[in-house]
Amino acid sequence: MMHRANLYRLFTTLLLFCLTLPLQAQQFERVGDYQIHYSAVSTSFLSPEVASTHGVQRSPAMALVNISVLEQRGDGTTRTVNAPVSGTVGTVGDTSPASLSFRSLRTGDSVSQIAVFRIIEGEPMHFDLEIRHDRNEAPTNVGFIQRFTIDR
Numbered sequence: 001m002m003h004r005a006n007l008y009r010l011f012t013t014l015l016l017f018c019l020t021l022p023l024q025a026q027q028f029e030r031v032g033d034y035q036i037h038y039s040a041v042s043t044s045f046l047s048p049e050v051a052s053t054h055g056v057q058r059s060p061a062m063a064l065v066n067i068s069v070l071e072q073r074g075d076g077t078t079r080t081v082n083a084p085v086s087g088t089v090g091t092v093g094d095t096s097p098a099s100l101s102f103r104s105l106r107t108g109d110s111v112s113q114i115a116v117f118r119i120i121e122g123e124p125m126h127f128d129l130e131i132r133h134d135r136n137e138a139p140t141n142v143g144f145i146q147r148f149t150i151d152r
Contacts (some may be wrong), residue, residue: 032138033072034081034133040065040125040146043116054105056116060150065089065100065121068112069133085113085128091120092145097128119148 028037043051043062051058069083082104090097100115119125124147132139 027144029140029142031133032081034140035070035072036083036131036133036140036142037068037070037076038065038127038129038144038149040095040127042119042148042151044151050137056142061121062116062117063148064114064130066112066114067102067129067131071118071133080110080112081133082111083113083131083133085115085129085131087115087127089117089125089127091123092126094126096147097126100127100129119150121148121150123147 027039028035030036040063042060043056043058043064044060046056046058046064048058050056056064067083067085069081070078071081074077081131085100086101087100087102088097098117100117102113102115103111105114122144126145127143128138130139131142
């Protein structure tokens with residue numbers, strides 16, 4: 001199916017970027033048996049085909065935040081968890097940050113949540129996220145700060 005192949009390419013592209021970025025770009029927090037992985041990258045890293053297929057604006061002035069949640073099983077393996085995410089992004093000290101609109105990306109058994117936002121060049125950007133990794137528990141709040149540059 002063509003749609004599944006394109007999702008696989010986008011997921012693979014995002015995974016490759018996460019693996020090749022500096023350590024501060026791919027981070028995670030452990031909450032009980034869960035790992036909440038988060039990263040943010042410029043959308044200009046996406047190939048034009050992948051960006052077009054998934055409706056992501058490819059631009060040096062735009063970035064994408066990616067959230068994946070893994071659950072540690074008793075046998076030592078992990079599985080991806082479909083975890084709804086909400087949140088905001090703005091400059092540090094911003095009193096009215098912008099809401100992030102997350103959507104799910106599925107590839108086989110894997111799922112992640114992505115949102116696209118406009119980069120504010122040279123300013124540290126603060127992400128305030130709420131991840132519902134377990135419907136029987138309160139959501140986990142994750143916050144991080146990242147600075148972006150716009151390659152012209």
